[in-house]
Amino acid sequence: MTDREHGGRDATSFEVPEMDCPSCAGKIETSVEQLDGIDAVDPQVASGRVTVTFEGDVTTPEEIARQVETAGYTVENSDETTTFDVPEMDCPSCAGKVGSALEGVDGVTDCETRPTAGTVVVTYDPGAADPATIADAIEAAGYEVVGHASDEAESDRESIWTSSRAVKTWISGVFVALGLALEFPLAGQNATVGTVLDNAFSLADVAFLLAVAVGGQAILRNGYYSARNRNLDIDFLMSIAILGALLASLGFGEPLYLEAATLAFLFSVAELLERYSMDRARDSLRELMDLSPTEAIVRRDGETRTVPVEAVEPGDVVIVKPGEKIPVDGEVIEGTSAVNQAPITGESVPVDKTVGEGVFAGTINEEGYLEIRATAAAGDDTLSRIIELVEDAQSNKTEREQFVERFASYYTPVVVAFAITVTLASPFVLGRSWSTAVVYGLTLLVLACPCAFVISTPVSVVSGITSAAKNGVLIKGGNHLEAMGAVEAVAFDKTGTLTKGELTVTDVIPLNGNTEEDVLRCARGLESRSEHPIGEAIVEEASGAGIEGRTVEDFETLTGRGVRAELDGTPHYAGKPGLFEDLGFDLSHVHATTDGGVVTRTAQQLCDRHNCLDLLEETVPALQSEGKTVVLVGTTDEIEGVVAVADEIRPDAARTVERLRELGVERTVMLTGDNERTARAIAREVGVDDFEAELLPEQKVEAIEDLVAEFDSGVAMVGDGINDAPALATATVGVAMGAAGTDTALETADIALLSDDLSKLPYLYDLANDANGVIRQNIWSSLAVKAGLALAVPFGYVPIWLAVLAGDAGMTTAVTGNAMRLSRVSPEE
Numbered sequence: 001m002t003d004r005e006h007g008g009r010d011a012t013s014f015e016v017p018e019m020d021c022p023s024c025a026g027k028i029e030t031s032v033e034q035l036d037g038i039d040a041v042d043p044q045v046a047s048g049r050v051t052v053t054f055e056g057d058v059t060t061p062e063e064i065a066r067q068v069e070t071a072g073y074t075v076e077n078s079d080e081t082t083t084f085d086v087p088e089m090d091c092p093s094c095a096g097k098v099g100s101a102l103e104g105v106d107g108v109t110d111c112e113t114r115p116t117a118g119t120v121v122v123t124y125d126p127g128a129a130d131p132a133t134i135a136d137a138i139e140a141a142g143y144e145v146v147g148h149a150s151d152e153a154e155s156d157r158e159s160i161w162t163s164s165r166a167v168k169t170w171i172s173g174v175f176v177a178l179g180l181a182l183e184f185p186l187a188g189q190n191a192t193v194g195t196v197l198d199n200a201f202s203l204a205d206v207a208f209l210l211a212v213a214v215g216g217q218a219i220l221r222n223g224y225y226s227a228r229n230r231n232l233d234i235d236f237l238m239s240i241a242i243l244g245a246l247l248a249s250l251g252f253g254e255p256l257y258l259e260a261a262t263l264a265f266l267f268s269v270a271e272l273l274e275r276y277s278m279d280r281a282r283d284s285l286r287e288l289m290d291l292s293p294t295e296a297i298v299r300r301d302g303e304t305r306t307v308p309v310e311a312v313e314p315g316d317v318v319i320v321k322p323g324e325k326i327p328v329d330g331e332v333i334e335g336t337s338a339v340n341q342a343p344i345t346g347e348s349v350p351v352d353k354t355v356g357e358g359v360f361a362g363t364i365n366e367e368g369y370l371e372i373r374a375t376a377a378a379g380d381d382t383l384s385r386i387i388e389l390v391e392d393a394q395s396n397k398t399e400r401e402q403f404v405e406r407f408a409s410y411y412t413p414v415v416v417a418f419a420i421t422v423t424l425a426s427p428f429v430l431g432r433s434w435s436t437a438v439v440y441g442l443t444l445l446v447l448a449c450p451c452a453f454v455i456s457t458p459v460s461v462v463s464g465i466t467s468a469a470k471n472g473v474l475i476k477g478g479n480h481l482e483a484m485g486a487v488e489a490v491a492f493d494k495t496g497t498l499t500k501g502e503l504t505v506t507d508v509i510p511l512n513g514n515t516e517e518d519v520l521r522c523a524r525g526l527e528s529r530s531e532h533p534i535g536e537a538i539v540e541e542a543s544g545a546g547i548e549g550r551t552v553e554d555f556e557t558l559t560g561r562g563v564r565a566e567l568d569g570t571p572h573y574a575g576k577p578g579l580f581e582d583l584g585f586d587l588s589h590v591h592a593t594t595d596g597g598v599v600t601r602t603a604q605q606l607c608d609r610h611n612c613l614d615l616l617e618e619t620v621p622a623l624q625s626e627g628k629t630v631v632l633v634g635t636t637d638e639i640e641g642v643v644a645v646a647d648e649i650r651p652d653a654a655r656t657v658e659r660l661r662e663l664g665v666e667r668t669v670m671l672t673g674d675n676e677r678t679a680r681a682i683a684r685e686v687g688v689d690d691f692e693a694e695l696l697p698e699q700k701v702e703a704i705e706d707l708v709a710e711f712d713s714g715v716a717m718v719g720d721g722i723n724d725a726p727a728l729a730t731a732t733v734g735v736a737m738g739a740a741g742t743d744t745a746l747e748t749a750d751i752a753l754l755s756d757d758l759s760k761l762p763y764l765y766d767l768a769n770d771a772n773g774v775i776r777q778n779i780w781s782s783l784a785v786k787a788g789l790a791l792a793v794p795f796g797y798v799p800i801w802l803a804v805l806a807g808d809a810g811m812t813t814a815v816t817g818n819a820m821r822l823s824r825v826s827p828e829e
Helices: 022-032 061-070 092-103 131-140 164-183 203-215 217-228 234-252 257-289 382-395 399-429 434-447 451-470 478-486 494-498 516-527 533-544 577-582 612-625 653-663 676-686 697-710 725-730 743-748 760-795 800-824
Strands: 010-015 038-044 049-054 078-085 108-114 119-124 295-300 303-308 317-320 330-334 337-340 351-353 370-374 473-475 489-493 504-510 552-558 562-567 570-575 629-634 639-646 667-671 690-692 715-719 733-737 751-753
Touching (some): 092 119, 092 234, 119 131, 164 257, 203 217, 217 234, 234 257, 399 451, 451 800, 489 494, 494 667, 516 639, 577 629, 612 629, 653 676, 653 760
Parallel strands (some): 489 667, 715 733
Antiparallel strands (some): 038 049, 108 119, 295 317, 504 639
């Protein structure tokens, strides 16, 4: 069986100690990429490791290693990672059994079991182990390894209720019903089987034994594997309970065959219910996987052909007809259409796409004909990265989940010890018969497994994270979901977050005898080498007006203040008013606060004045009070002019801030490097509680640190995911805007809003709050039910069937159903 048959993206990692510089890394990357079936090559110089993702049915780790050696480097060892789909592994005890089995396999270096997804991710040394050996170990633990969920069509998946386990369960149930019919209506008149059984069993007992034989097969088989792997889990405990009831029937003379049959039948029903509940949770992830089509129409060598989507390579021209899904990430090269991006970004309205614009795999071409040049191979597109990150999010456990797992490790031994104590003490303390005491003990064994308790958090996290992904919000782990629901303060970057980030020049005001053209020519020359958005806006304005720049030499960026360069041999500056104050200009009057921030004359009216100082004194505050950013242009001797740049506030910014306040956020703050007047104008219009202006990147970090110190429950920072990376990393939760298609934002942010829709932020906060509430409900309700039933057992209030249905199946189904409520949380229209 090949790695691809096990499903998932194949990956292998090599130790290449001689790779100690970027040049070496580039050489190896180029060499490996010559192989067919390579998805990505990631050479990490610092660690001397090369990680390669590839198609297992096209190439092999051995071929990749040889290709690395062809580049002139020695491969010391390699590890390979493969994902196995194990759908029957649907609870923590199942995961523990599989994990224990894999620990004994030579060559396995790491494994991660994900019961909520039904997958096992195994890292191994291909020289010591192979996928077939690993699959055999998983199956030896009692769980079948099948194809990956994404490879399995909905119609091909076996129905839980008609599976072989279900058929045996229903037959077992028929025998239980037959036994009950014989036991009670015919009590006192029961016929015996005859002399063959020497009158040892009634017909009812025979029916109960048949129920155990049919319904208990899977339980006892799994119990055997649990014992072999030294796992004190529900299968082992239920096996002990069933066998204990049968042995007690022989030892005490009072038959407990009904109890054994009830255990076998009801626990099998419980297992089916648990599998069904878990399948509902997994469906949300399958829906993500099903977004991408399996085939694509490509044009190669002048011919149009239909190929598997895996065969599409970067540079291929893909044809997408109206109503079809776009198969890969790409750029439109012909045609126009409205594209429904809701599956990726959650945008409710289709987005118009024309030549030169990017599109994502999994989105839907609504109406027009499109030709797209593929920019990424299948498996390396935005949708695939989102699915991979959602799957990986399960490994980032919340604090509650870690607490629950620690608690569960003590819970089971304590309850088992309690069961033994009750069994031995009941005849002496409570005056119960030994058979009744045994039943009490068996009932407590049923309650000893904390499945519902342990699964309560991860199933809620998976439900919340997949629900968010379908609405255009990528949460990188349950810990971030939990943290987002607890934040008390939210800090916003201004440009690109509260505003659209599309700067345009609004005013050009010449001074000291210069013309607007002179000012723009000088400003263009200074900003032509700047990568700042303000500089780009000025260059674009000058280019649009046909104004050429000047000869630029000795360019220098003055971080947080502006730029400097020699224009035709003369030093010039462009930047904030503070920069020119540092150059010796007295601009203190420019910063005087106007009455309530209102200026009676517009900037255009002020342009008619010729006195430079008077003009600056009133023009700059006027422009800044309108929310515009002012750039002064000049030399060390004179200020040649003023350029004002504005950024439009997002239409949903004010509603977002208001809605966050309604949902319980105590404080909202805007952090910006812009001037105070512009910041005040934007803050007033948006409605944030506070703002800090003229901040350098390190000062933004300090502002976040102050907020974190003030609000113990947490602070969220919302920015563009790249420029604000230090502040995002410092905050309790970093949220990146517009991350779809941006590798850096997807990788660095804790949470990514895949579109530029700021209204998704209240949805995220609401979802996280609800998720925390659901997790608390699931943990405490499952714990309370288990504890209540356990304490009531010695007093005879809990029959064994109630322990199975309420304590195990009932609570597992209940916590899963409660978690699925998160899928109904949706963004505000």
